[in-house]
Amino acid sequence: xxxxxxxxxxxxxxxxxxxxxxxxxxxxxxxxxxxxxxxxxxxxxxxxxxxxxxxxxxxxxxxxxxxxxxxxxxxxxxxxxxxxxxxxxxxxxxxxxxxxxxxxxxxxxxxxxxxxxxxxxxxxxxxxxxxxxxxxxxxxxxxxxxxxxxxxxxxxxxxxxxxxxxxxxxxxxxxxxxxxxxxxxxxxxxxxxxxxxxxxxxxxxxxxxxxxxxxxxxxxxxxxxxxxxxxxxxxxxxxxxxxxxxxxxxxxxxxxxxxxxxxxxxxxxxxxxxxxxxxxxxxxxxxxxxxxxxxxxxxxxxxxxxxxxxxxxxxxxxxxxxxxxxxxxxxxxxxxxxxxxxxxxxxxxxxxxxxxxxxxxxxxxxxxxxxxxxxxxxxxxxxxxxxxxxxxxxxxxxxxxxxxxxxxxxxxxxxxxxxxxxxxxxxxxxxxxxxxxxxxxxxxxxxxxxxxxxxxxxxxxxxxxxxxxxxxxxxxxxxxxxxxxxxxxxxxxxxxxxxxxxxxx
Amino acid sequence: xxxxxxxxxxxxxxxxxxxxxxxxxxxxxxxxxxxxxxxxxxxxxxxxxxxxxxxxxxxxxxxxxxxxxxxxxxxxxxxxxxxxxxxxxxxxxxxxxxxxxxxxxxxxxxxxxxxxxxxxxxxxxxxxxxxxxxxxxxxxxxxxxxxxxxxxxxxxxxxxxxxxxxxxxxx
Numbered sequence: 322x323x324x325x326x327x328x329x330x331x332x333x334x335x336x337x338x339x340x341x342x343x344x345x346x347x348x349x350x351x352x353x354x355x356x357x358x359x360x361x362x363x364x365x366x367x368x369x370x371x372x373x374x375x376x377x378x379x380x381x382x383x384x385x386x387x388x389x390x391x392x393x394x395x396x397x398x399x400x401x402x403x404x405x406x407x408x409x410x411x412x413x414x415x416x417x418x419x420x421x422x423x424x425x426x427x428x429x430x431x432x433x434x435x436x437x438x439x440x441x442x443x444x445x446x447x448x449x450x451x452x453x454x455x456x457x458x459x460x461x462x463x464x465x466x467x468x469x470x471x472x473x474x475x476x477x478x479x480x481x482x483x484x485x486x487x488x489x490x491x492x493x494x495x496x497x498x499x500x501x502x503x504x505x506x507x508x509x510x511x512x513x514x515x516x517x518x519x520x521x522x523x524x525x526x527x528x529x530x531x532x533x534x535x536x537x538x539x540x541x542x543x544x545x546x547x548x549x550x551x552x553x554x555x556x557x558x559x560x561x562x563x564x565x566x567x568x569x570x571x572x573x574x575x576x577x578x579x580x581x582x583x584x585x586x587x588x589x590x591x592x593x594x595x596x597x598x599x600x601x602x603x604x605x606x607x608x609x610x611x612x613x614x615x616x617x618x619x620x621x622x623x624x625x626x627x628x629x630x631x632x633x634x635x636x637x638x639x640x641x642x643x644x645x646x647x648x649x650x651x652x653x654x655x656x657x658x659x660x661x662x663x664x665x666x667x668x669x670x671x672x673x674x675x676x677x678x679x680x681x682x683x684x685x686x687x688x689x690x691x692x693x694x695x696x697x698x699x700x701x702x703x704x705x706x707x708x709x710x711x712x713x714x715x716x717x718x719x720x721x722x723x724x725x726x727x728x729x730x731x732x733x734x735x736x737x738x739x740x741x742x743x744x745x746x747x748x749x750x751x752x753x754x755x756x757x758x759x760x761x762x763x764x765x766x767x768x769x770x771x772x773x774x775x776x777x778x779x780x781x782x783x784x785x786x787x788x789x790x791x792x793x794x795x796x797x798x799x800x801x802x803x804x805x806x807x808x809x810x811x812x813x814x815x816x817x818x819x820x821x822x823x824x825x826x
Numbered sequence: 827x828x829x830x831x832x833x834x835x836x837x838x839x840x841x842x843x844x845x846x847x848x849x850x851x852x853x854x855x856x857x858x859x860x861x862x863x864x865x866x867x868x869x870x871x872x873x874x875x876x877x878x879x880x881x882x883x884x885x886x887x888x889x890x891x892x893x894x895x896x897x898x899x900x901x902x903x904x905x906x907x908x909x910x911x912x913x914x915x916x917x918x919x920x921x922x923x924x925x926x927x928x929x930x931x932x933x934x935x936x937x938x939x940x941x942x943x944x945x946x947x948x949x950x951x952x953x954x955x956x957x958x959x960x961x962x963x964x965x966x967x968x969x970x971x972x973x974x975x976x977x978x979x980x981x982x983x984x985x986x987x988x989x990x991x992x993x994x995x996x997x
Contacts, residue, residue, distance in 0.1 A: 374991075375993070488888065489841065489888070492845065492884060495884050495885065496885065498877065498881050499878050511859070511863040511875070512863070513874055514859055540926070541923040541927065544922040544926055545919050546919040547957065710957030711954060713953075714953045714954050714975075715979055718946050721934075722983065725934075725937075725995065731937075731938075734933065734934050741927070750840060751831050768877045775870045775871060780870040781870075805830075
């Protein structure tokens with residue numbers, strides 16, 4: 322059933338030159354944008370989203386997935402050639418990729434990264450196809466308490482995975498929840514935080530907020546102490562690799578892919594966590610761990626496979642539960658919602674063809690990334706030479722037009738600029754921005770299901786503890802939030818006991 | 827105890843104050859919303875302002891805690907004043923970002939009065955020239971580059987967004 326639907330959609334795609342052209346365009350744009358230092362996959366997706374507003378939902382998602390998948394590999398290009406990761410998930414790619422480029426093997430390094438990325442992506446896709454329906458089937462038994470707990474779990478998990486303090490990141494998530502509740506309340510028609518202004522009555526639109534936070538915010542951050550890019554002239558060298566060099570690393574690729582998929586599937590764990598675990602694991606298992614960091618291909622292949630596989634993993638909670646796995650899938654969720662599609666268990670029941678459409682889009686995006694990426698290896702050097710001043714200006718223009726285009730409303734442009742400033746201020750204060758966007762998306766889901774649950778139970782909070790899934794998720798949230806406090810108390814206690822022992826001796 | 831934000835007492839204190847400021851603004855706006863509301867809630871429903879209030883309480887507690895931890899950090903490590911030249915350097919580093927935001931705030935007005943294509947051309951030319959000058963200093967070549975790329979950006983927006991995608995951008 323699933324395979325025949327997959328095959329039908331795939332044949333439909335292949336027989337349409339327009340669709341193939343769109344995937345190719347999305348792939349090239351993703352590769353180019355991902356390769357430019359300072360432009361993350363999230364930013365690439367956010368600024369290209371407005372282009373899809375006039376497209377059919379399926380076509381729009383196809384284009385955005387092509388941008389998404391190819392930008393993941395694109396981020397590795399600047400990491401290998403210039404030691405400047407295009408995306409946060411490429412941090413470990415530079416560790417062994419850049420030394421390879423310095424030895425004149427940049428072509429080989431890019432080839433290793435591309436093949437590992439494709440293999441990882443395919444493993445991630447296979448896991449997505451296998452696990453998402455199972456999880457979605459399980460989630461059809463979810464009622465309001467479970468959905469409220471899942472939304473809370475998503476916010477807290479993201480905070481836990483963010484850099485810095487979990488407590489602070491959770492608080493940022495709760496600021497996002499407040500922002501998500503601005504506007505009319507669906508249950509009582511009350512105006513909330515609107516200041517009685519028409520602009521705020523329909524609430525904050527997600528797209529201008531996302532474009533502001535991840536597009537303009539990053540530009541403003543990059544403009545602080547702006548001085549252009551360092552002049553690095555990488556040499557590509559030979560491009561094609563001997564086949565045995567690739568085939569002999571199948572175990573490394575598979576290990577990285579499995580780690581990437583499972584870490585990516587944990588809501589909010591993210592690809593950056595996946596690549597760091599994959600790299601550490603590979604180094605631990607390697608017979609020559611001392612060569613890691615000096616240009617060892619295994620140190621490049623493992624994180625690249627994990628990086629790409631985590632994309633498929635992060636799509637699992639998005640499609641099955643309606644909870645984005647990371648920032649990029651949060652933007653993708655926004656795009657789906659703009660086109661009138663709500664991801665979650667009901668998507669499988671109501672629109673199974675669309676689910677197959679997503680699978681095929683990922684599959685085609687991977688194939689196109691492999692083919693076009695291989696063809697573009699020599700051109701990659703040119704991409705890294707695009708002056709950032711041009712990119713920042715063009716992206717700012719995209720941000721303005723994109724924010725306007727969502728509702729043809731100039732107020733959305735002001736909202737976008739305001740959130741650009743918010744993103745900038747947050748990064749100056751070392752506060753994570755992603756929980757804010759997560760809170761904004763998950764806040765309304767949390768509130769609606771929380772209140773509905775309490776109405777069912779006539780105001781009794783025990784409803785969340787009576788149902789096993791919500792009880793477990795809430796317990797995990799409590800543990801995660803209180804973990805820093807428990808750790809602090811443990812350190813103090815140990816310090817105290819050690820001090821008293823020293824005193825006694 | 828190490829201050830939780832980057833291990834810096836100054837930053838922890840700033841974040842604490844920032845959270846308290848946000849909570850204060852939030853409470854004021856929420857009070858106005860509550861005053862405007864006269865409806866009834868369903869039995870068991872904690873009401874439309876419950877979760878907002880709860881989040882704002884979390885913000886107050888976290889802000890207060892960080893503020894205290896920041897002060898504690900100052901007490902433990904001592905207060906160090908930033909020299910004036912360093913403050914000037916910070917302000918200079920921020921100038922481009924502030925000017926960028928200011929010019930973006932003018933964009934909607936420019937789009938309405940000049941039309942999107944001309945507004946984009948003007949914005950792009952000024953900023954490309956400005957950033958080129960920051961990196962490489964003033965040169966006539968940069969003016970030409972800025973004019974070319976600015977015109978290119980405007981042409982791209984006109985062709986793709988106005989003509990191909992037919993977005994109703996101000997003409």
